[in-house]
Amino acid sequence: MATIEERQQEIISEFSMFDDWMQKYEYIIELGKDLPLLEEEKKSDDLLIKGCQSRVWLHADYANDGTIHFKADSDAIITKGLVSLVIRVLDGMPAKEIAQSDLHFVNDIGLSSHLSPTRSNGLASMIKQMKIYGLAKM
Amino acid sequence: MTTQDSIILPKAVDKLRDEFPILHQEVNGHPLVYLDNAATSQKPLSVVESITNYYLGYNANIHRGVHHLANLATEAFEKTRKKLAAFLNTPDQREIIFTSGTTDSINLVAQAWGRMNVHSGDEILVSMLEHHSNIVPWQMLAQEKGAVVRVIPITPKGEWDLTDLNQLVNAKTKIIAVNHVSNALGTINPIEILIAEAKKVGAKVLIDGAQSVVHFEVDVKALDCDFYCFSAHKLYGPTGVGVLYGKAEVLEAMAPYRGGGEMIHTVSFSGTTYNEIPHKFEAGTPNIEGIIAFGAAIDFATSLDKDFVQSHEHELLRYATEKLSSIEGLKIYGESENKVSVISFLVDGIHPYDLGTLLDHQGIAVRTGHHCTQPLMEHFGIPGTVRASFAVYNTIEEIDMLYNALLKAISMLK
Ligand SMILES: Cc1ncc(COP(=O)(O)O)c(C=O)c1O
Numbered sequence: 096m097a098t099i100e101e102r103q104q105e106i107i108s109e110f111s112m113f114d115d116w117m118q119k120y121e122y123i124i125e126l127g128k129d130l131p132l133l134e135e136e137k138k139s140d141d142l143l144i145k146g147c148q149s150r151v152w153l154h155a156d157y158a159n160d161g162t163i164h165f166k167a168d169s170d171a172i173i174t175k176g177l178v179s180l181v182i183r184v185l186d187g188m189p190a191k192e193i194a195q196s197d198l199h200f201v202n203d204i205g206l207s208s209h210l211s212p213t214r215s216n217g218l219a220s221m222i223k224q225m226k227i228y229g230l231a232k233m
Numbered sequence: 234m235t236t237q238d239s240i241i242l243p244k245a246v247d248k249l250r251d252e253f254p255i256l257h258q259e260v261n262g263h264p265l266v267y268l269d270n271a272a273t274s275q276k277p278l279s280v281v282e283s284i285t286n287y288y289l290g291y292n293a294n295i296h297r298g299v300h301h302l303a304n305l306a307t308e309a310f311e312k313t314r315k316k317l318a319a320f321l322n323t324p325d326q327r328e329i330i331f332t333s334g335t336t337d338s339i340n341l342v343a344q345a346w347g348r349m350n351v352h353s354g355d356e357i358l359v360s361m362l363e364h365h366s367n368i369v370p371w372q373m374l375a376q377e378k379g380a381v382v383r384v385i386p387i388t389p390k391g392e393w394d395l396t397d398l399n400q401l402v403n404a405k406t407k408i409i410a411v412n413h414v415s416n417a418l419g420t421i422n423p424i425e426i427l428i429a430e431a432k433k434v435g436a437k438v439l440i441d442g443a444q445s446v447v448h449f450e451v452d453v454k455a456l457d458c459d460f461y462c463f464s465a466h467k468l469y470g471p472t473g474v475g476v477l478y479g480k481a482e483v484l485e486a487m488a489p490y491r492g493g494g495e496m497i498h499t500v501s502f503s504g505t506t507y508n509e510i511p512h513k514f515e516a517g518t519p520n521i522e523g524i525i526a527f528g529a530a531i532d533f534a535t536s537l538d539k540d541f542v543q544s545h546e547h548e549l550l551r552y553a554t555e556k557l558s559s560i561e562g563l564k565i566y567g568e569s570e571n572k573v574s575v576i577s578f579l580v581d582g583i584h585p586y587d588l589g590t591l592l593d594h595q596g597i598a599v600r601t602g603h604h605c606t607q608p609l610m611e612h613f614g615i616p617g618t619v620r621a622s623f624a625v626y627n628t629i630e631e632i633d634m635l636y637n638a639l640l641k642a643i644s645m646l647k
Contacts (some may be wrong), residue, residue: 171584
């Protein structure tokens with residue numbers, strides 16, 4: 096299985112094929128459309144990442160082998176696309192590795208502004224929450 | 234637009250834009266189109282220079298020194314008070330209190346006036362269109378006093394629904410606190426009606442003018458409201474300063490709510506006496522450079538030709554409304570006939586955050602979200618809107634750019 100680092104490199108090389116922001120966003124928007132949605136009834140307030148302009152719901156499942164599986168959704172499609180990339184990197188990874196991960200790919204593909212708290216799109220809070228889930232099972 | 238206007242207007246606007254160097258830049262490879270003026274306006278050179286001049290030429294603390302610089306600074310500071318008195322049309326400069334902005338002004342009234350005058354069972358009336366800063370201070374007061382905050386409902390067009398005015402304004406109503414212009418929708422509210430109604434029951438009226446003064450003239454004496462407040466930064470001035478106008482007799486009857494230097498007459502451990510208004514409410518060293526720059530902003534605002542501002546902004550709003558309405562699935566929130574140059578909208582099935590992000594990539598600065606009016610967004614059942622707000626330095630071409638960028642964004646998101 097690919098490591099967190101290998102998964103990030105994969106995404107970085109995918110994005111290196113795009114020449115301009117439009118292609119990049121078209122791809123993210125496509126990803127946003129594909130992301131397996133959380134079922135409506137699962138979009139409860141306790142899964143909601145608080146304080147965001149676009150809302151993000153995050154659901155975590157602990158497996159017996161010490162890995163964590165994530166499902167997430169957002170009401171904004173760009174956020175959802177970005178969320179899907181983060182999930183692609185962290186989903187099914189061991190708790191400890193999730194807790195200690197450094198998601199540099201967001202920066203490397205030129206989307207770090209989406210992690211800025213002023214965007215309040217929930218992405219940064221979601222990553223933090225994922226690491227907390229990781230920490231809890233370390 | 235007549236042919237004559239279309240020749241004259243762009244020239245006047247071009248000249249005006251030269252006063253705002255910040256507008257001449259590229260964002261994400263596109264010319265900046267700044268349409269977030271309701272959040273904060275850009276600042277003309279004269280305002281920026283007034284801050285530099287103060288620090289390079291006459292920085293000193295005010296009201297306390299005997300020396301030359303202190304006198305210059307005090308004079309410049311107090312000149313802003315005079316300009317604001319003229320700007321709001323009060324002959325009495327003591328009615329002008331400097332604050333850190335609209336929010337601070339409202340909190341001052343809620344605390345200094347409210348705690349003395351609002352009691353258990355009393356009512357405070359606000360409207361569905363209020364900014365959080367004209368809701369939360371009243372909720373805090375109401376909670377402390379056991380008072381009730383009541384809300385003027387709105388019509389689908391985003392105007393006050395005054396059908397039940399007789400019940401909303403009653404013998405228990407102690408203060409009515411409403412905005413003159415809605416920041417989220419742009420509606421110009423008929424505050425005169427409420428002021429007249431308040432008089433019948435002896436209630437005070439506070440008007441949040443954060444969004445009005447940049448668009449049209451305000452005369453507090455003609456309005457005859459008790460309080461009127463706004464922030465400098467939405468009127469070409471710096472952030473962190475604002476004003477509270479209050480009727481002298483109302484201010485005099487209020488106890489100060491923050492203690493410190495400047496606001497006292499004499500201090501002794503056997504008892505302290507307070508300064509006169511307005512200083513009674515201005516504890517501590519104020520934002521001196523900000524208030525001096527506020528004066529420069531008032532000068533700038535009053536130097537603009539009123540008819541030009543009105544007709545140009547009206548044209549921007551009319552043109553933008555026409556263009557945006559032609560986009561399939563686009564719904565404008567706030568459809569009053571009486572609006573300032575603000576358009577709040579949503580496109581079917583598209584989250585405002587997505588639109589805002591893709592507009593930003595095309596150099597267009599708009600605001601997305603709830604605009605600090607969550608109760609209003611909840612009322613409409615939406616997560617927020619995209620808001621384009623136009624200033625006098627915006628152009629028809631910029632609206633075309635907004636329109637084209639929107640079409641592109643929508644085609645990407647659909
Ligand atoms: C209608 C209205 N009231 C109050 C405020 C708060 O102003 P400030 O943040 O400058 O205190 C704003 C600013 O967004 C506003 O638009």
